[in-house]
Amino acid sequence: MSQHSFQHRVALVTGASSGIGRTTALLLAREGARLALVARREGPLREVAREIEGMGQEALVLPADVTRQEEVERAVGETVARWGQVDILAACAGAYIRAPVLTMTVTDVEQSMAVNFYGVLHAVQAVLPHMVARRSGHIVIISSANGKKGIPPDGPYVAAKFAVAGLGDILRQELRPYGIAVTTVFPGRVDTPMIAHIRVPWISAKIPPEAVARAILRAIRRRPPEVIIPFQVRLFVYLSALFPSLGDWFTRQFHLEGWEEDR
16 A cells, blocks of 8 residues: 555544644544544544544544553554554644743653653554554654744743654654654644643744644655744744754744733
C-alpha cells in the first residue's frame, strides 16, 4: 500500500477529544483511516467516534490518561488486538501550564512534563515494538513554537515542549533504519480551549486547529523531519535562532505573551 494512501491504515491519536487531536482524527478518518481515539474524557471521545462512523469509517474509543503509562499501553494493546497494527501515532495531548520563573514551582513543571513530555513518551514507547516488528510507521509529535523559542511567562510549558522536541530529534535519527518516520510539529498559537483565556496580539494571531491537522496529514505523506506553522512563526523561529537578542526584542515589543482574561 502506498504511504500516501490512508485507506485502511490504523491511526492512534492522543488528545482526540478536542482541539488539534479531535480535528486530526476527523481529517484522517475522511481520508479512509481507522481511528483509535485516546483521551481522558469518554463522552467527548464517543462524540468524535460517532462523527467518524457517520463517514462510514471505523473508530475505537479508548479512554486513557496519557500521564499513566499502563493506561496508554492498554490502549495500544486494544488497538492492536482490534486491527493488528498501528501505522500512525499522532501524539496531540497537551496542557498549557504557565508561570513566571520567580513564582514557578517544581509542581508546575512536573505537571507540565507529565502531560506534554511523558504523555508523548508513553505513547511512543507503547507503539514502537509493533512498528519495529513491521518495519514501518509514522510518529507525529506535537510540540509548539514555544519548543523552539520560549515566550515568557510560559516556563513550565516551554520546558516540556523543548524536551519533547529533543526527544523527536533523537527518535527520528534512531528509528530511520527501521523504516519508521518521525515528524515534530511546532505550531504557533492555536485556537483551542487550552488557550481560550489568552488574548494574543495580531502578529501572533491564533490559527485554527484545522490548519495544524492539515499540516499533520501533509507531513505523513511527505515525511519531513519538522513542520513549523504558520509562515510568520517560522520566520520568527529562524530569526530567533540566528539572533537570540533580536528574538527577545520582538517578544517584548509585540507582547507575544498575550493577555490573560478571566476564565
